[in-house]
Amino acid sequence: MKIKDLRINFKDSLSELYESEEILSFFYILSEKILGLKRVDVAMSMDVVITNDQLLHFINAKNRLINQDPIQYIIGDTEFYGLYFKVDQNVLIPRPETEELVDWIIKDYEHKKGERKLKILDIGTGSGCIAVSLAKNLPEAAVSAIDISEEALEIAMENAQYNDVKVNFIQTNILELDFLEERFDIIVSNPPYVRELEKQEIKPNVLDNEPHLALFVSDNDPLIFYKKITELAKQSLTAQGLLYFEINQYLGKETKKMIEKQGFESVIVRKDLYDNDRMIRASLIKKNDL
Template identity: 55%
Template sequence: MTLKEFKIFFSEELSDIYPQTEIESFFFILVEDKFQLQRIDTVIKPDFLITDQYLSELKNITKRLQKEEPLQYILGKTEFYGLRFFVDKNTLIPRPETEELVAWALLESKKLSNNKLNILDIGTGTGCIPISLAKNLENVTISAVDISSEALKIAKRNAVLNNVEIDFNELDILEAKKLPQQFNIIISNPPYVRELEKVEIKNNVLENEPHLALFVDDKNPLIFYKKIADLAKKHLTKDGLLFFEINQYLSTETVAMLVEKGFKNIELKKDYFGNNRMIKAGINT
């Protein structure tokens, strides 16, 4: 089968499940991953011949996509902040809005007066946040924690893959009484999707990504934010900063919680799509 013929087949097989733009995105990712062909190559090399071995593999991937399995899990990898990351079903797939959180933290971290920064990421998953920070900051020590030992295995692989040193530790943050040291920055993208919001979640996420890293009880949706804020009050340095990715529907409540706990200079920021998605706060005026 030629590349052009496979593209037609691929589109027809998935057209009832995904929008055309997403199908095309899948196609270009697959072509690059399997044949190292860029998007332009699919135009200038439509007669590129796919061997039977690769065709069988691509058809199997197509079947898995029909079952709404995320392509990132199928390939076992994804990109985040221009870096390559391993992913599996024990980790959330990194999202573009989290890239925006990283960009904000990088910008603000460079304004801090400290010669050396200590940074902590809570609920690290793939390690995408601390690894991206480590790749873009000098003279920094970064730690990261997660409740899942399986997620930490992936995070450690990703640190090696991207040639950075991160101190990873297993920790149930809700049970933590204290943190091991003081930090200039504490950053977290904790679970924040309420059970009532499951109706908004696509099947490919709902049926595949780890619920432990996604959902919180409707009655106490800010449980992680409250606990992390309490720890940050004790363990942020004088000019330290707390960064959160947040539930857009609970932005007002999250800001109010931080005000109640005595945080200062609280800033709420929208993501690329115009949703209230990030918060920065300090403990100093």
């Protein structure tokens, strides 16, 4: 089969499930993965005949897309903050909003490079995207990362090794900790924050595939992880240390108020590119003292 015929078949098979541009995006991602052809190369290779083995890979991928499997799980990796990360059903697929959180931290600290060795803790690391990206871009920092899932930590370790950074990974349930054994300059977390009542807003390819343990919290206590991490951070941040969160867009005010009640003096809510409340930075000292 020629590439041009494959593309037509691919679009026709998925047209009832996805928009045309999204189908083409899937096709070009798979073309690079299976055929080794970037988008511009595909345009110039329409009459190239693919092998039976390559065709089989496309058919398998197409069938998984029909089943609403995320394209990132199908190809086995994704890009985040300029780095590549292995992903599977044991970890959440990193989002652009989380890149914004990572960028905020890096911009806050990159001017301090060389002053002293930062100590960073990422709580609920999943694929390791936050911890690994910070370790890569703040190379003098000592980075640790916590997760409850052994399977997730195995993926995160692979991602740290692949991106040539050192991260100290720890398996533990953060809700069961009474204290952190070290002090940190930065504590960051993208914990579960989607309420059960918000499930109807979640696309099937996310709801049916990504780990619910990393996504959902009870409607009755949606800030459970934020409360616990803020309590631990209050005890374990250094004098000028900062706490960063990715947050539920509907609970920005509530999350800010809770953090302030814990004694944090400077709590800033920042919107993401879609104009949703998405990130918080908090300090135990007033902003003008930072």
